[in-house]
Amino acid sequence: xxxxxxxxDITSLxxxxxxxxxxxxxxxxxxxxxxxxxxxxxxxxxxxxxLGGCPTGEARLTPGFNLLARFIVHTVGPVWQGGxxxxxxxxxxxxxxxxxxxxxxxxxxxxxPAISCGVYGYPAEHAAALAVKVLSEPRPTGSAVQSVLxxxxxxxxxxxxxxxxxxxx
Numbered sequence: 001x002x003x004x005x006x007x008x009d010i011t012s013l014x015x016x017x018x019x020x021x022x023x024x025x026x027x028x029x030x031x032x033x034x035x036x037x038x039x040x041x042x043x044x045x046x047x048x049x050x051l052g053g054c055p056t057g058e059a060r061l062t063p064g065f066n067l068l069a070r071f072i073v074h075t076v077g078p079v080w081q082g083g084x085x086x087x088x089x090x091x092x093x094x095x096x097x098x099x100x101x102x103x104x105x106x107x108x109x110x111x112x113p114a115i116s117c118g119v120y121g122y123p124a125e126h127a128a129a130l131a132v133k134v135l136s137e138p139r140p141t142g143s144a145v146q147s148v149l150x151x152x153x154x155x156x157x158x159x160x161x162x163x164x165x166x167x168x169x
Contacts, residue, residue: 003135005161007152011039014068016107019098021115022074024053032113041066057093061101073098077116095134103143111149114157128160133169
């Protein structure tokens with residue numbers, strides 16, 4: 001699986017799956033979540049209402065609606081509480097569960113935002129290293145996922161993600 005960094009608007013990517021750093025309600029919010037809901041259109045909100053939410057660390061799959069991406073994987077990252085409340089395990093679970101859902105729809109490409117690094121306060125360097133480590137784990141035999149984009153919302157995050165890839169997490 002090839003991992004690379006891209007800086008820009010995740011909603012503009014033509015990939016099989018984009019990952020949404022969602023909140024537990026799945027009903028939209030700020031940052032990446034709000035941008036994805038706006039770009040996908042009102043059908044996404046209606047679909048998400050029927051899902052009944054999503055606990056931290058888990059993931060849910062929806063159609064991409066008005067996005068170029070065929071699917072959206074919504075995952076709820078942990079809120080940073082100093083690192084002593086299982087945050088690393090929960091964040092790793094977000095990446096693993098998102099990949100599993102992408103594999104379930106035979107996706108070849110997936111784009112991840114920096115999960116939990118915005119208002120949830122996860123330290124960017126730690127989150128980037130963990131993401132690269134998890135995404136570098138061996139995939140199941142027959143996995144269709146070949147390309148992973150780590151999407152940076154800023155130049156600073158772009159550099160942090162590039163450094164995490166260069167050092168292997």
